[in-house]
Amino acid sequence: MERIFLNVGLILSAVLCIIFIVRSIQKRTLLGKLLSRVLIMMLLSVVAYAVNYHSNSGSVMFFAVSTTHAAYDWMLFFMMEFTCEFIGRKRGGFIRTFFIVLCCIDSAALMTSPINHLSFSYAIREGNFNNVALVEPKAFFAVHMVVGMSMAIIVMALLCKGIIDNSRFYRLRYEIVGIVCILTIFFILIFIYDEYTVVDLSKLFMGVAAVSLSLTTFDYQPFRLLKNLQTYVDENMSDATIIYDNKGSILKINTKAKNLFKEDVINNKDKLMAALKLDEDTGRTIKTINDSTYEVVYKPEYDSKNLYVGSTFIFYDVTESLRRLEREHKVATIDSLTNCYNRAGFMENAEKFIEEHKIDGGYAVMVSGIRDFKGINGLYGTRAGDRVLKEIARHFTEYSYSFPMLYGRTAEGKFTCILPFDSLDRVVNELSHIQIPLEDEMAVNVNLCHGFVVMTDMTKPVEYYYEIALLALAECKKNVSNSVLEYSNAMAMEQRRTQTLIAEMHEAIEKEEFYIELQPQVDLKNNRVSGAEALVRWKHPTLGKIPPGEFIPLFEDNGFVSKVDLYVWEKAAETLKRFEEEGSYDGPISVNVSRVDVMSLDVVAEFERIIKKYGISPDKLHIEVTESACIGDRETLINMMDGLRERGFVVEIDDFGSGYSSLNALMELPFDVVKLDMDFMKENQSDEKSGVIVNAMAGMIHNLNAKIIVEGVESGESVKKALNIDGDAAQGYHYSKPVSVDEFVNFVKKFGK
């Protein structure tokens, strides 16, 4: 019985030691490494004892006892190291070296004792079945005891420190280690000093010790603390939670949840379900309770056998998210500058507006656009532009007080409104020419155009009316004298035509449907051809010859104009080359650069490439840029013009005197030629003062060493005027309309070059 009990116990101890040695090593931490060393020494002592117990040879038994005691030394030493690390103290230093030396000396004395009996001599104790060797202390044994006990005391002291220094939640781990140590030492001492037994209980206990040490080191969790913290987390999270058991009684509830409903509702799951209007099939609902909005998620729980075990309610507080959504929605629908609806907001509210005002027939959708809003921004600055928008919005707000009206800023410089047809005249009259004061006593004259359509078919969405009112506006803008235009079928046809042009533009380039005409420029001094402007035409297979005035603005909007321009520039260069080879004309050809090109192309590089390709001199290519070409980014425009001039191209300012051009701005630009529009002079002819201004301007341009080409010269009268301002050359129907390249050659022959 004794033997079986002991053998099983020893095997169990050894196996447990091995398992936890492996586990500790696998942790790959310093703590694991140190613990594994302690356990290895325990294992060694267990094995040595087993050998002692089973062997019958005296010397083997003696060595086994010596080994056991040496293992105790190192077990305590490693325990000391482990405890240091366990309580978070630094290891090493003098004490460590001191004990290593002592343990070495003591181990040597112990291991040689079978021969020299330095530490002890041996006695054999007889058991019922087996004998074991025991120690009979000799002089040096005292050293062994002192070394061992001092290490044990140090271990205990360290553990006490761990207990004192740590919160009560963490003390248990040190307490467990301490108890394990005390018991181990206690059992060892019993075996040494007990007179009768051959059974070493300490070896049986070592399995238990291995398990306890390993578990406290690696698996200990301060459960009480965790529970406390978990409760704290539960209470302080914004979500209220309730857990019911399978009978519908509360298992757990946090304070937040307690405050949501009356107690009798909460205590009864069915009542709660009813209050939330939830049933077993709908697991989710939105509920507003005391100013807060919750998304309630109900979930019944089933176990693996599909038995109902309980249910959970989580009340996610979505109040903030909803508010944020509302704010975001506001941002998305309100124009922050003018504080009125933006396009999305306008469209969203249109339906409601129509419903509320029972609109049928008597209402119109009107889009009002600022004429040359870009020009205003460019000339007066974006702050002035903002002022203008705010002022217009203010007007609309005022109207909305006098009659039912929905309005919004639906595009950069465009306002859209739904208003009673009767009130339309008033708005158009008052909002077509307005003067908006700026800072510094300046004022800007703003012209607005309006396109409208009467809402006749209420089954059509407002978007539809908006789109066609936009068409009317676009049409209205084409004519300077218009300020309002009603949508007509002709516009729809035009719209279709526009769409066709855009749809077919890419193919047109590939099929070479674009070509150039040349309009001669005549020297006013000697009446000879001094230049020509290349003007693009589109020979459409079904629509016929389309003038650039129709497609260039479309292409400027979608960027395609740059492709057309590159094509025209090449054609012009090719024509120049042809003229040179034929010797038919040796003057320059001017080409147009659109404002879109300035931003989208490296214009200088493109022209350089082209003249290289055709081998022509740069001064043969004149480049026309409108002065408003680079609103907002004048620097890019100036750099481009400088670049062109540096490389020998001639730079012309086109359409000077139209739009919001200003002399100041002109003076900033580097140019060689200014093209003055005849219209510009016409407008001013009645006014003597203005005539003076035009003359002064022409003088200034000449002073800058630039030439003047007068454009739009249609009659002998105009020629005189052009001569009056000392113009250098003239271009216009008076001499010739734009003609084909061949006709141009004939013209040159006739006129002389």
Ligand code: C2E
């Ligand atoms: P623009 O650059 O000011 O060109 C002059 C326009 O005035 C031409 O119209 C020309 O035919 C017209 N014109 C010439 N003499 C007279 C006259 O005595 N009286 C009147 N009323 N008009 C005259 P077109 O060819 O229809 O071109 C219109 C505009 O299209 C051009 O104005 C220019 O801005 C643009 N454009 C033409 N070709 C190109 C091009 O290749 N590229 C770019 N980006 N724009 C071009």
Ligand code: CA
């Ligand atoms: Ca031009």
Ligand code: CA
């Ligand atoms: Ca022009």
